[in-house]
Amino acid sequence: MGFREALFQGLAPDGGLYLPETIPYLEPDFFTSDLSYSECAVCMIHPFTKDDLSKTQLTDICESAFDYPIPIKELNDTDSVMELFHGPTLAFKDFAARFMARTMSHFIENQNQTLTILVATSGDTGSAVANGFFGVDGIRVIILYPSKRVSTIQEKQLTTLGGNITAIEIDGSFDDCQRLVKSAFQDKDLRQKLSLSSANSINIARLLPQSIYYAWAWNQSRETGPIIVSVPSGNFGNLTAGLLANRMGIPMEKIIASTNANDVFPKYLHTGNVEKRDAIATISNAMDVGIPSNLDRIQNLFHEDVNQVKIDISSWSFTDDQTKEMIRNIKMEYDYLIDPHTAVGILGLERYRRETNSKSKGVVLSTAHPGKFADVVEPIIGEKISLPNPLQMAMEKEKVSTKMSSKYSDLKEFLMIG
């Protein structure tokens, strides 16, 4: 099984998630050297893709995918925020979506069957994937999103592109959308008819590009010792990418999984049990996930031993009230505006410091631009946020979506006809 096959299959035939057989170890010296971001990406990704992509091909892909800035905002001597939202859809999902779109498009050149990308989104994945694949020949993208559970701006970003992008509005939760995607992948009948691929964080090609910025955080921190990274987490793709980066050699004191009220993971660290739960709606809606699908991967990486997991990862859950207060505090103390997901990340780092008294450098992954969540953030700070240009343009367009129940038979019918 090579990279190319895992990229297109998404899910293994037994329903399991792909993980690299071996994770290459790069010496920390490598990560402190004077590399550009895309050079760093090529070095880290090449060991996984070398059978399918030459170094030159990979370099072209990385240079074109990661062509926007990644500023690091220092809040104080120890804490900083890495802004991962300067891509076209203003959330960190652009890193993975742009990389995937370019690799897939490279592989399907000169093939005549249309590839259908099926993706469930809690908000940001859908727009990043839609944007990454928009206008790519030979690919159509079907996005499933939970009706009324994404922000106004997110919905506009999902539903206004047109062309090879179709948005389906599901009468249900994100978990319903995710279940529908899984059902489609396990439907042999459907898969005979359609060439189907996923772009969710279940796809291993999403994880590789997301491990690069952990290396970048360490590189830019000019630290010699390990750093703390706090990751606002929902489906735990981002966090799993951090674990890969750690195994590749990025020194980490702790990786913090910061969650909203959807607290299956922190509970799992506490009790060792995974309690199935429906998603709860919160103001950090891109993290409203009941059962994180990358939990299987995390457990596998630690040989199903929760005590091993706890050595590398700490995790806490935070309420909407705490999140709002953090947005207000950061605005007042640093005159810096953050979105609700980033606020959850900062809460996690703060909590870790309180519990451990650690003074190591801490980096919070800032996953979205606050303007994407203006309907939540504006009332909290009592000010208007000026929207960056791409958001303003999406807001002015007409929404086009197909409404659908959460029954798989409805989705199947739609896909078979389309």
Ligand SMILES: *Cc1c(COP(=O)(O)O)cnc(C)c1O
């Ligand atoms: C998707 C998303 C997350 C959660 O990332 P996972 O990889 O699913 O854990 C956090 N914040 C924002 C803004 C997102 O879009």
